[in-house]
Amino acid sequence: MKPRVRFAPSPTGELHVGGARTALFNWLFARKHQGSFILRFEDTDIERNRPELIEPILESLRWLGLDWDEGPFFQSQRLALYRAYAERLLKAGQAYRCYCTLEELEEKRRQALRAKHKPKYDGHCRSLSPAEQKRYESEGRQPAVRFKAPQTGITIVQDLIRGRVEFDNSELDDFILLRSDGRPTYNFAVVVDDLDMRITHVIRADEHLNNTPKQILLYQALGHGQALPQFAHVPMVLAKDRTKLSKRHGATAVLEFRERGILPEALLNHLARLGWSYGDQEIFSRAELIEKFSLEAVHPAAAIFDEEKLLWLNHHYIMTGDPKRLGRLVCEFALERGLLSESEAKSIPDERFSAVVALLKERKRSLVELAEGALPFLTDRLEYDPKAVERFLTADRAALLRSIADALQRVAAENFRTSILEERVRVHLESQGLTLKDAAQPCRVALTGLMAGPGLFETMEFLGKRRVIERLEWAIEKMRQMGDPLTAEG
RNA sequence: GGUCCCAUCGUCUAGUGGCCUAGGACGCUGGUCUCUCAAGCCGGAAACAGGGGUUCGAAUCCCCUUGGGACCGCCA
Secondary structure (H helix, E strand, O other), X not given: OOOEEEEOOOXXXXXXXXXXXHHHXXXXXXXXXXXXXXXXXXXXXXXXOOHHHHHHHHHHHHHHOOOOOEEEEXXXXXXXXXXXXXXXXXXXXXXXXXXXXXXXXXXXHHHHHHOOOOOOOOOOOXXXXXXXXXXXXXXXXXXXEEEOOOOOXXXXXXXXXXXXEEEEHHHOOOOEEEOOOOOEOHHHXXXXXXXXXXXXXXXXXXXXXXXXXXHHHHHHHOOOHHHOOEEEEEOOEEOOOOOEOOHHHOOOEHHHHHHOOOOHHHHHHHHHOOOEOOOOOOOOOHHHHHHHOOHHHEOOOOEEOOHHHHHHHHHHHHHHOOHHHHHHHHHHHHHHOOOOOHHHHHHOOHHHHHHHHHHHHHHOOOHHXXXXXXXXXXXXXXXXXXXXXXXXXXXXXXXXXXXXXXXHHOOOHHHOOHHHHHHHHHHHHHHOOOOHHHHHHXXXXXXXXXXXXXXXXXXXXXXXXXXXXXHHHHHHHHHHHHHHHHHHHO
């Protein structure tokens, strides 16, 4: 039987890295076993639902390349199904109507908490007489439907990651199946849907392990004990301070990482290695992930999301990725961030973008760094680092740059190639009794405005003769201006 | 408070009783290369939470303690 798995987010928040990893594990499992990956929105909480979040969640999955085979389904559109199942349980005496009000229940919970007891429903409506039911109905009370949970015995969860976990049924209470307005609660909707969608493997976050016995009991009450899926509860992803990821931890949402210039393959790789490993291997292509993933190899302990390592992976994928694609991404980034105007971007050929990626990729860890770093190479809007200018574009070095500019002027534009330029400049400097060390930094600052960057001759080749000469001339002029008053006084 | 889960370098992890004087990766750090910064290469510091067992032998098995986490809603 082909496995059928599902990812079931609720649209109450953005897709964060923890949810994304759960989705990834499901997806990998489905792809590895040629099964189906089903997407389902658990949107029965009308108060907390935010429909505008659905598209970003879909977009997050698309961006990561986690394509689903069925869905997205919406629980809010399947209410009749849950009611039918509830009706069955009611008829079979496995569930009952509860007329307790929210206020009554809240008061009982408070009392239990005050007495330091576990708050459990007291079964007040469990065995109401028809007359009592009538009386409540006549008061206009809308009943909820509760599950008649067994109060003795144990329920065993066989978990692919945790092993065998036992729960004492006496820990359970008669939890709500349908709210008084007829909407299902989480535990009920999950079981009905997993059953209806013929889910074979429930791969979800650790926090649901405690819900599992309730769900198993529901499968059994529904007469589908045999259809019980395999469970795999994956560990949580925690923030640096070992607490649940939340807004205050900075970027946690998948789309924020995209905005920060993280490549999807880097995030995917990092997510996969959180709680899962394959020997000492760190780098995994999508295909390798599918090939090598297994639930048995998932480490049971919670993991902390390490942004430094993500950046390292991102750098790796920048280094090894297709420059054409990265060039396009850099262009998009520069546009989105307003680093380049539409017309500027249009005037720059695609090859320039892939070339600038090749030029800079060794020292850039994100698309943001790449896009920002590319500006002095793609445009003539240079930002001179004041410290760099102060240190290297000094008046006494004007003559040095002058001679280099003159030497370069004698190199034909088509010979502005790294190796040729290096040869010519070195020879020129030697003839003056100088070394590259004396000239490289002033040149670099003149050409890029920065103290750090690609090799000097790579930079020259990229910029081309016209721009190199222009920038040198401009710098020389500046240096002379700065020098003039001093020499006049001296 | 109850129930359940978890526990190897700062972080991600390898390890399934002897191959472990505990391996890899990120980060940190020393060196090297060098026109700068990176990248690369070579090296270093850095962990089995604690205590009891079991065993000839324990990071590995059991128990307790401690610490973290989750759940205990007409939230999911």
